[in-house]
Amino acid sequence: MNILICIGSYRRNGNTAHIAAMIEEELARRAADAGVPLAVEIIFLAHEQIGLCRGCRVCFDKGETLCPLHDDFLAIKAKMVEADGLLVASPIYVNDVSGTTKNWIDRLAHVCHRPQFAGKCAYLVTTIGSGQSSHALRTLGAALQTWGFHIVGQTGFKTGALMDKAELRARFQAETARIAGRLFDAIQQRRFANPSFLSLMTFHIQQSVWQQQPSDTVDYRYWESQGWLAPEREFYIAHHANRVKVILARLTGSLLKPFVA
């Protein structure tokens, strides 16, 4: 099992990094107990060369490999593609994810058009001084869900400005163990093959949008190459979602499409 942890804090010894390290420890424990080989890589996004998105739209119109920013981004995206699971952990700055995390999301905007991460599980984590985590978790959730990830869960940790490592452990050991267990089990049990109502609906809305695009666009060609434009196609990957859920999700998607697409 291959898990990638992307951290959106500059602070290598900050709250977010410590929480992520605790989750990594628990993942290792779970894998050892289950006898499953595990590779976890942690990336501090702020310490990689990931230039600010210039909004040139080259990734949308010509393909992400032609992005004029020649930096670490494509290598990091390749690691996301290789991973079975992703843990995203961002500190909250002024009620939302950090700018580092948001720029990583922006650089991945083309994946909203060409969702590449179906078949992978993700868990969302934020750390915050004392306020509300819901807005930032929504930012993360909306992006990752659109990219095709199966979102296993989310946790907002209230940590103050910088919590002592021992105190973090005492307060959050149980929650970090729970997160590791949920992510590990979801990957092992292939829960992504049972997509949520929202994921099924998102697929259907996107499918109807791209079916109507000119056939010479990068997006159309990508959808066609995946076999996703076939009218009978219900989801990005083979799934075993309940028939009633699939039919209702497609129906709701058709009704909502004029308002959201």
Ligand SMILES: Cc1cc2nc3c(=O)[nH]c(=O)nc-3n(C[C@H](O)[C@H](O)[C@H](O)COP(=O)(O)O)c2cc1C
């Ligand atoms: C620029 C900045 C903005 C912040 N904004 C908020 C905020 O809106 N609400 C809040 O409760 N805490 C806020 N905090 C506190 C951080 O969310 C919190 O301390 C977080 O755990 C820091 O993570 P780190 O140690 O990994 O950097 C802010 C901290 C910084 C540096």
